Amino acid sequence: MLVEKDIVILGGGIAGLWLLNRLRSLGFTAVLLEKSTLGNGQTMASQGMIHGGLKYALAGALTGASEAIAGMPAHWLRCLQGQGEVDLRGVQLLSDSYYMWPRSNMRSRLTAFLGSKLVSSKTTEVSAEAVPEFFKGHLQGPLYRLHDIVLDVPSLLHTLGEHCRPHIYRSACKIDHDATGNIRTLVLDNGSRLKASIYLCTAGAGNEELLHTLQPPALAMQKRPLQMVVVKHRQPYPLYVHCLADQFSSTPELTITTHPCQDGSFAWYLGGGLAEAGALVDGPTQIRRARAKLAELFPWCNFADAHFHSFHIDRAEALQADGKRPDRDSVLHSGNVLYCWPTKLTLAPALANTVIEKINELGIRAGSGNDAPISDLQYPGVTRPVWDTL
């Protein structure tokens, strides 16, 4: 059976789900194919921070990255209130702010930097009364509050998925290309063939394999590895903080977010410099490093009976000449395929705007395909977060 749609999206992370929501609300007959479960790649592994780019500005002057990202927390907040282009009222806000905690040696430099006109509207120094419970009685210098937010990613994926549930399918697909690299059709698990005016590859690290099916294969993607650490413990205080080391860098030495687990406990999720520096070491080494870092930063806490777990994951992005993080979202156009990378969860709305502009430029119009559901394929469901699998 041949099924025709305006648009087919390959990959159900934040990029594909946000795009599906936008495109369907614009009237396109769009469907999404996920080969595993929604969020199974980077999205469920992310820390859920929607940031305004201040941490990038820390590395020096404002960069393209910090400018592209500056308006994003406000943009997402409008969506969370049901006033944006995608309705996120079902999504749980874990924190409406984020803290930045400098080491003693960089405090004076940081205070001067944060006082500069460039960033003063994005941060406030936390008064003694407003210091989060966790730090009370233990702070010897200033703590800064960023106007960034943290989202519960499982509820984000559930909400985006449920909005478009009848148009999301679990299926691998075999790609049938013509001689010029255009996709002719996709052959699905139920044997039907799917044809669209345009195909959007939002498969994260999976885009690499899709790019290799081109003739000649395109080298257009880079992966930057991390080893993240999850800590389940008895600390009663949720913590959202960038711990800044002695030098100015766009990567804090440790970035901590806190996530509710299904068993009622909380997990701290550790990223930042710890995850980057530990990308190539084995799990036990990374866990030793994480324990040592927590003991050094928070000597008033006891992690003796905490449960530590680490795992490797790659950030998948458009290839950069210097191998560093791209400044913004990226789209590569080849024939009737757009290969898409948001670069950050935060930038998914910006990526959708870039893609929609491109689709308009290409003259693809809404409503030409058949919107009937594809039979014999199931909704993929949402991936379980790692802290619920321990």
Ligand SMILES: Cc1cc2nc3c(=O)[nH]c(=O)nc-3n(C[C@H](O)[C@H](O)[C@H](O)COP(=O)(O)OP(=O)(O)OC[C@H]3O[C@@H](n4cnc5c(N)ncnc54)[C@H](O)[C@@H]3O)c2cc1C
């Ligand atoms: C550890 C970590 C922490 C992060 N923290 C943050 C953060 O706090 N804030 C922030 O803004 N950004 C963060 N990021 C970046 C952010 O998570 C990613 O930029 C974003 O999630 C990428 O989304 P995506 O939809 O492009 O890809 P992914 O989330 O990787 O999704 C790709 C999907 O495609 C599917 N797939 C793969 N191949 C195929 C195929 N052939 N057919 C169909 N489906 C396929 C996969 O199963 C997967 O579900 C973090 C990244 C990592 C790795």
